[in-house]
Amino acid sequence: MQIKIGIIGLQQVVDKLLKVIKAFPTFAPVVRIVSDVEEVSSAAESLATEVEVLLVFGAHAHRQIKDHVDVTIPVHYVPLTGAGLYKTLFRALQTGRLNGGFSIDSLTKSMVMNVLQDLGIESAKCVVYNGPAHASPDKLYEFHHQLLSTGACEFAITGVESVARRLSADQAANEWLVPSDQDMSVTLERALLSTESRRIKESQIVVGMIKVDEFGKLVMKRSNEHEVQKLKLDIHRMVLDYVESLDGYLTPIGGDEYLFFTTRGIFERETGGYKTIPLAKDASQSLGISLSFGVGFGTSANEAGTNARAALRNSREAGGNTCFIIREDQTLIGPLEMSDPIQTALSPTHTALIKQAEDAGMTSAYLSKLLSHTAKFGKYEYTVHELATLLDITVRSAHRLLLLWMDNGLVDISGMEKVPKGRPRQIFRFSFLKDKTIT
Structure with missing residues (x-):
């Protein structure tokens, strides 16, 4: 479950913080806009019973709450630096x-x-x-x-x-003078660590699955069985070192797939708050291979394992060299940065949006590819031919899907592209992808 954080402040700074908080998928913000610092106390009093932590702007607002409101939850303020x-x-x-x-x-x-x-x-x-x-x-x-x-x-x-x-x-x-994004990020990290839910989730079991992309082709390039075995040992040693950094437990599943267990707190710190996978860069630079990751959270080991397998399937369907996380509430996080730099960060994709996409005929494979492509290239507008190439389908099928997705509000027409010969081509905007982008 997400952690509710109460945010109290003026419209301008709150809007800025709401962009920064998208990089903290655990938080569910509950906002109260005030027009003056004197209104902070009453806003804090009304929020204190429905959130786990409060966040305000400036030392004066923080003092107002401490002096006039009897709160039992942590209260943090974004300082100016x-x-x-x-x-x-x-x-x-x-x-x-x-x-x-x-x-x-x-x-x-x-x-x-x-x-x-x-x-x-x-x-x-x-x-x-x-x-x-x-x-x-x-x-x-x-x-x-x-x-x-x-x-x-x-x-x-x-x-x-x-x-x-x-x-x-x-x-x-x-x-x-308003707080910088860095000031806000540091305060949000402190707020997250101070919550009771966060302390409980620190020790929650996380299940991860790692698969080497196109392992069969890698094997075929080796001249003999000894070379194949050396490759397997090198991969195993690298994955083992990574899982050791997570204080986790690793077990291989065949020659190209691995299963590991760790805790949520350690995994979050190692990935920089679910942003990047260091192992992927090491694998690319030292062995010239790419990896697909699937990570699952859950209230039980079975649920976490099931979510990890589903997350790995999303990574594979996106074309590999990516990582997705599925949390216990079925929220999809990803793709995380692998060996290739991520150009755009995406906020978590919630269950309701996933269901809306599926109801509109957008399979998990299509959704994974779109999310991955948007994250790597910052692109959310396509012509029908570009979409067909990305999804590996015919132009006719792409046309049919676009009409279906337009009817369900996932896609709209943003303009026309002129071509040297022939009729102008329509440009389709995936508005739901743009809404998920952190700018």
């Missing part, structure tokens, strides 16, 4: 706003100076707010207003949206 300042200062530098100096709050002096040094503008005049991290918006406004009105600074950078709004009303040059 120097990572978010680079972009702001770069824009200010381009527009010449830094010439007269700037004032800044929400960051320490050392953070600001490190960024200025990295940008080579350490001589820029700046005044850093030296008060408490959870200072009220009124105090921060007075700090900037005094410096701007006296001419000591010409530009203000604030981490509090209401302060930026008041300064803008005064027609004072300012910019609202």
Whole structure:
């Protein structure tokens, strides 16, 4: 089951976080949009009973909850670090706003100076707010207003949206400093580790299946049986080393397939949060082979094994050299990055969408190929001829499937492609694939 996380904040920063959180398939966000930091307490109180962890923006919002709401669940806030300042200062530098100096709050002096040094503008005049991290918006406004009105600074950078709004009303040059994607990712990782469900799932058994792609062709290239046996030993040794890094247990199933067991927490850390499979790159570079992975989660060993086999089938149907994960709720994660770099990240494909695709005549083989191709090339628009080539079917069959998928809302026409000779070709957009893309 997914872990519900309550997210409280202004629309702009919440929208940004919702893009980042797609890389955390375990989280199911429950959002409350507020227009002012003073509304955070009441929003937290209403969410506390339906989520496992709360996430807000800024130290002041965090203090509001701690002081006014009796919560028994973990509460985290996205801090502002120097990572978010680079972009702001770069824009200010381009527009010449830094010439007269700037004032800044929400960051320490050392953070600001490190960024200025990295940008080579350490001589820029700046005044850093030296008060408490959870200072009220009124105090921060007075700090900037005094410096701007006296001419000591010409530009203000604030981490509090209401302060930026008041300064803008005064027609004072300012910019609202928002957390970077990196700040948000780090906070989400901490939030995930603090939940009770996460601690329980840390020890959940994970079943994985590995199959060497086109093993028969590899064997045929060997000149004698000794070479074949050496290849098998090399593959076995490499897979064994990988499973050892997972603190797992490995058993071979024939010469080209392996079964391993590990725990969910270790597997998640080794894959960087279900993003990449290090073994695949090693196999490609050292032995020139590609692997298909299938990983299954489940509430029992039987369920995890069944899901692993189904995930391996998705990987094989996608053409190999890929990995899919099927969780206990039948959510499909993947493809993970293998030896080839992934151009686009995909959020988890949920059961309802899989069922919608199947009801529309899109088999798991077609869905796997489309997901894999989108992840590797960032492509979600095809002509009928491109689709036929990708799915290894005739153009006539591709036309028939496209009409069926259009009727079921999976595909729409996005435009026309001009060709040197003949009629223009329609371009079909797989809208559900675009919706699954993390931008």
